[in-house]
Amino acid sequence: MGRCTGRQSLRRRRQADTGLRTRDRAVRIDRRTLLATTGASAALMALGGCVHNFASAASNFVERRGTRLLRADQHYRIVGANLWYAAWLGADAEYGNRARLLRELDRLQAMGVNNLRIMAAAEEGPLKNSIAPGFTHGDGSGNPELFEGLDFAMAEIGKRGMTAVLVLSNFWEWSGGLQTLLYRATGEYMDMGDPAHPWPAFADATAAFYANDAALAAYRAHVAKLVGRTNSLTGQRYSEDPAIMSWQLANEPRPGGSDAAIARHRDAYLSWIASTADLIRSLDRNHLVSLGQEGTMATNGSEELVVAAHEPVDYVTAHIWPLNWGWVEGDDLPGTWPSGKAKVEEYLTVHQRIAEAMDKPLLVEEFGFPRDGEAYDPAASTEFRERYYRTIYDAVEQSWREGGALQGSNFWAWNGEARAAHADFRFRDGDLAYMGDPPHEPQGWYGNFDSDDEMIALVRRHAERMCLGIETLCPA
Template identity: 70%
Template sequence: MMPATDRRGFLGGSILLGGAAVLGGCTTMGMKSPGFVVREGMALRRDGQPYRVVGANMWYAAWLGADAAFGNRARLVRELDRLQAVGINNLRIMASGEEGPLANSIKPGFTRPDGTANAPLFEGLDFAMSEIAKRGMTAVLVLSNFWEWSGGLQTLLWRTTGSFIDMGDPAHPWPAFADATAEFYANDDAVALYNEHLRRVVGRTNSITGQAYRDDPAIMSWQHANEPRPGGSDAAIARNAGAYLDWIDGTAALIRSLDGNHLVSLGQEGTQATNGREDLVLRAHERIDYLTAHIWPLNWGWVDGDDLPGTWPTAAQNTEEYLGVHERLARRLGKPLLVEEFGFPRDAESYSPGATTEFRERFYRTIYSAVEADWQSGGPIAGSNFWAWNGEARAAHPDARFRDGDGAGGTAYMGDPPHEAQGWYGNFDTDEAMLALIRQHAREALAFA
């Protein structure tokens, strides 16, 4: 994803129905299947009721769902059961992955280096969506990535130009990677490759259920990409703004031409993606169904991992202010807002599942309190997705670093992508304090429904 100074490189049925299904695993026999999530002004609704998103990020769901050496369907089922048991009703997952030369990109991908489709991963997405639907959950399907960890837009540029920049390369310090990747929007050949994958996924029929994706209510929205930015430097943002906005509008129109049933989302971090330019955030969402905000206090320099107690007050204040800015922008557009990524390290920035989570708990409570306040007042914040779910996975090596081949058997994939320390931000199945906090927030969602 991104350097620690600037992040970031990257659920369920209606919560009303989710309450009945939390302990059961599957939708009750004979119960009417939940319908599509729709937008009504600043609210999301499903089957005529408010849809309160109590979500998680689980980018690797399709990888686990693959009937292949890198998959593990039994584990995917266990993880979904765990998430449902704590009240999660929405998952944000990757429906893309572009193989190429970037040092930190995931392998395998949905498309191989030559652009051909990798069938097992598409079928893995099919299996994941079939299991998500069984639990009355919904999913946000992400169609590419601004960052390198799944290949993303930089890899599509490489396929058309033959050149690329690695994130974190000392020869190309920040913001070189972001500025270079933003050249994607004006590259017609790279956009054509993106559109080819988009058509392949959005127009797909699920091989498990036989249902066309466009007719599947378990899809909450299609998302352009994970954290698409117009650049990293002010100069690049100004230079690329027109092409960026044209790509956003054109992609939204293409999705809707293929699928008129589902919401369309952008996946933007908010003003962090535009170096504070609110005008670009507003314009980017004119043809998008809801706004998104991502919040990363450590990566954005709001908090020091070695001094969480001393720097937490600044992180708390900045988090509340960032939420306030985006709530105001959502009200101005008259659309919902989802806090679809938010992450915080364990105490002392430990990666160990045994480390305490006092300050992560404080951070989650800050987010959840803002969400619950909007639920109570009728504000635009429809919910949130924490980053991320690690579940039963554990780091395979003492240094907590992912190595090629660790994905074999589907046991090592976790919410922390392979290029990051395994255990940095994700919640494990043994994080009882975190699970209790999430469970209580899900109960509040029921109370406000």
């Protein structure tokens, strides 16, 4: 979710980042019988251990036990997707589309997806690439329509036995995020990709958030409001909703971009993580707390800082972006994929080692790859994207088989039935065809469409292996 706007910005980020860096079931279900039923793949994923219907249970919160995630005392493996725009579609407003949200959730469920990572925050402000409307208006007041849109999305996610990670802000500009909270406190802001402030100026400036009392107060007010919210449609308190897997502090929060800024902001960064985790737990004892960090790419290679950042939270997160990080070239995927794959595998190995040493689960909660030739058109082929997904899924499945820390992944992202409205594949104010590629990015860059049959089949096969391709599922 922390990708740059336009090719120039992308090159700057590449140059800056490169070098930094049951109880699972004992009785096997006949495969043909299970898959012949209506929504069979959905049934698989609604069950973490493959037999319980979590949608009908009232107390099936996801919990952590060592490196495992559990639900109803069963091993809960994640086959996930990013659907940041769920609350926008769920809004009963001109920008909402509840009928489409239901269709997208049904498609994801049929693929075997059991977990969605969605935005539960967006801050309106002056940043040129930030989406509007937001959860909070420019004056800090709440937007009831979007909060109710989240209510609708969570109600429907729960009906399908799925879970969600709710992201409480953003280090990057496309949803307003921490930079906008700083603006509200100081009257000053910086746009990502501004030629006058080349990378890593934006990241260094945004990291000042962690020590700004006024900005922190506004952030905490939103956290407290959401964690303490009662769903307007179901009457259920969010703190008592088992469809929430985790509260996530922010999307890709970094302590800075330059080494100097990271050193300067380190203590405030770690204090923000610990104090926010404490705040959430004081309001909600039922749900996990996560950070949303990319891993060592966020710390300029420091494993020690990744460990320190994840001490107060329940599981380790990693995001992997081979194109953005300069590990592959979009116009030469055949030539650069072999070395890129090796870097992906090494990144996975490093973060599995970190998680295992911490005795915590690891989730690769963002991983994305372009279409062949870095095309945006849904008709473009996805051969190398498929290779990349298989690399991630192979690592996840190996961890499932061997009882490792890597508990699952969330691909970036689901575009579904949305299509770019303009020939240049750019989002414009007033467009309502939200897709997994945020509005500041080319529409179709990383997201999977409902017409991507090969990608959908690949995700479905991975989901099926969660229950049927492993000799013995590990008991809790």
